[in-house]
Amino acid sequence: MINNIESGPKAPKDPQKKRSGFYIMINKLIEATARFEGKPSQEVYLDEGRFAFDANFVGGVEDENILTALKSCEGVHKLVHSIGVCVKASKDVGNIDFVLHNYGKLDRYKSGTLIKIPCTKDGSEVIITLKDYEWSKDDDVVGKMAFEFEKPELTAEVTVKVYLNDGYEVPEISIDPPVEFGSDKYNSMIKKSLLNIGNNKRLKAAIDKAERGEDVTVAYIGGSITQGAGAKPTNTNCYAYRSYLKFKEMFGKGDGENVHFVKAGVGGTPSELGLIRYDREVLRDGRVTSDIVVVEFAVNDEGDETKGICYESLVLNILSAKNKPAVILLFSVFANDWNLQERLSPVGRLYNLPMVSISDAVVEQFKLTREEGNIITKRQFFYDIYHPTNDGHTIMTDSLAYLFEQTSKNACDEMDIELDIAPAIGNSFLDVHLIDKKDNSCGAVIEQGSFKETDKDLQFVEVDCESQGTPEFPYNWMHAPESGRESFRLKVKSRSLLLVFKDTASIDFGKADIYVDGTYILTADPQAVGWTHCNAVILYQEEISKEHNIEIKMSDDSFDKYFTILGFGYN
Structure with missing residues (x-):
């Protein structure tokens, strides 16, 4: 269950006493990115130890007990009294909401608490006092913060400070002076970047x-x-x-x-x-x-x-x-x-x-x-x-x-670089090309079986100088629960073959077993990484090109789940 709280406490509080605390963002510029679902937002991930890292890295916290407490919701509630959020943005930016999302134990993205409060845009601090909210017993870790905007590409400057309960103290940090771009010291630093001309x-x-x-x-x-x-x-x-x-x-x-x-x-x-x-x-x-x-x-x-x-x-x-x-x-x-x-x-x-x-x-x-x-x-x-x-x-x-x-x-070198030499590490994946629903120049034989749908909830990236995201591997094959149980089959002549499949944190996605020439090779688990992106794995790599038969079928416990084959790379 998600607690979606659209506003802060209704009763005003007395002024807080000054508490010890640390920053996790200081005057940080944020930008709203369009999302496949939900409002345009800037997301700041705090799971996988990143909350503790930010406390140390940005806030200067070195106390190991405090850093350890930040790695679980239980520890956070013992440690944290409140969170202060300051937002600076122009009037034409529109409404900005601050979101705090705990990830759950049962369903990572759906069973934890989600709190949403409106921000001011004049730089004044909005205080979120933890004890004023109802928290799910399923909360596992503080997963992320987000700043939701009304439209993509809008920007704001934010500062976030964590205030501690009585009995916990951290040292105050000084704010760094501006970087002196173009100074002699700066230019000397840049010169050190030239590893090899x-x-x-x-x-x-x-x-x-x-x-x-x-x-x-x-x-x-x-x-x-x-x-x-x-x-x-x-x-x-x-x-x-x-x-x-x-x-x-x-x-x-x-x-x-x-x-x-x-x-x-x-x-x-x-x-x-x-x-x-x-x-x-x-x-x-x-x-x-x-x-x-x-x-x-x-x-x-x-x-x-x-x-x-x-x-x-x-x-x-x-x-x-x-x-x-x-x-x-x-x-x-x-x-x-x-x-x-x-x-x-x-x-x-x-x-x-x-x-x-x-x-x-x-x-x-x-x-x-x-x-x-x-x-x-x-x-x-x-x-x-x-x-x-x-x-x-x-x-x-x-x-x-x-x-x-x-x-x-510098004067131009007379001779070009030499390519026909023994590799430094290896070059056995030279000339790899793509196979998907759009490209199949090698004439591979494909039977899509129950992998006949097209997944549109993909990893999106900003291409060239575009501000909107473009989907990666849109010409894909997706198995859906209602599609049946038939395997995906590929017959291809190649030396090497790589499978690209979609990673995701969605519990609606399951595993698929991969076979080459009837031999089990691996089980692809789209939830192993925990976020939507493209994952490439090598199915085989050989010295000479020959024909192979690849079978991809849902694992026995995953026929009622989704799985997306984004494409293949071959040479």
């Missing part, structure tokens, strides 16, 4: 082409950071769009209309899926020729089953195009200073590619005080555990622009 023949060719007024396309493929997560507005403040604008301003002819932009970032997905997406989402099925491709999977590829082979295969696939595009490897970083630069950079070293490391630029200075040389704090750089703020996206933009600038200054 690489062979410049291809990148200079693209620059020269742009300066001559010929059409040039700058493309980006990666995960949620490339999609624009953390940037507000997502479509125009993300590093991809802003670095494209930098290139256009630096080298475009006249007003730069000859320089074009392609963005294909998809949250939560590794290069294993990027291989399958590249033809459709970057090359647009042959309609686009990319001159520069920025590849950003340094914080997404932990989920790559091949531990780098898919990454190198994708990079080599791009480099092998007839028009000889330039490839730039971009290494972003998480708030815990982690990325996969050590694993993936040997690919760039082998082919002598330009490489830009955001980690090299910012991580060491994170450890310094402002007096010791800090330029930007983690609170300023990161919007959440994973994604940059507008300031963070600015640093990524300026780091790529520095590569562009240095490349344009």
Whole structure:
């Protein structure tokens, strides 16, 4: 059961005494995103330890007892007295509601408490006192906060502070001073991002082409950071769009209309899926020729089953195009200073590619005080555990622009990069292509069985400079409870085959068993990850191409559930 409380307590309260508390958001810019269901909103997830992380990361809380208490609703009610919400927005933004949603034990998204209260827009604090509300006994964890707007693309600035019950104390933090963009110290930090300037023949060719007024396309493929997560507005403040604008301003002819932009970032997905997406989402099925491709999977590829082979295969696939595009490897970083630069950079070293490391630029200075040389704090750089703020996206933009600038200054390398060499990690997934309801160029034989519906509740991403989301893998096959029990069958000749299926937290979705040539391979569980996104898994990988028969059928306990096959990748 959801408690959907549309307003705060009716009886006014006496002024609160000053309580100890900590921030989990400070002057954070938010943006309303259109939702498949419900009002446009900015969602802030607090499950999976993120509430505790934000308390430590934003609020400076180091007490382990307090951080542990934030990981369950039971602990939160012992610890938290109230939550203060401040919203600043222009009058024409319309109504904004603050939502606090606890996830349930029985049904993650439906059996926990949901509280909704209206916000003021003048920056005054609205206090939500926990004891004034009725809470479900099924509450498990604080799942998320959300700010609901009347229309998408509207923005506001918010601050959220958690106030503690008597007996709990945390130190007050000081607010960080503004970042001094363009200062000598800032520019020195940006220079550290240039991990490898690489062979410049291809990148200079693209620059020269742009300066001559010929059409040039700058493309980006990666995960949620490339999609624009953390940037507000997502479509125009993300590093991809802003670095494209930098290139256009630096080298475009006249007003730069000859320089074009392609963005294909998809949250939560590794290069294993990027291989399958590249033809459709970057090359647009042959309609686009990319001159520069920025590849950003340094914080997404932990989920790559091949531990780098898919990454190198994708990079080599791009480099092998007839028009000889330039490839730039971009290494972003998480708030815990982690990325996969050590694993993936040997690919760039082998082919002598330009490489830009955001980690090299910012991580060491994170450890310094402002007096010791800090330029930007983690609170300023990161919007959440994973994604940059507008300031963070600015640093990524300026780091790529520095590569562009240095490349344009240097003499052109005489020889092109060498591709016909032994791989750094592996290249066995070269030339992977997509099979779905729309594309089947290999002539695979498909019997859809009971997987005859089309799922429309998909992962949506902002493509290119669009602000509205576009569905991923819309030409899919979905099993529905009323569709029957027949298996989905695919007969295809290939060396490798990857299955892409939909992950979701919905309890209406069940598992499917996968067989290759009659042998059980795996059970695909769409609820294992817990949110709606695209999941790629390898069904087989062999040295030579031969015909295989694939069967996908609902598990014995899941015939009355849904399951969505988004597509396949083969080579």
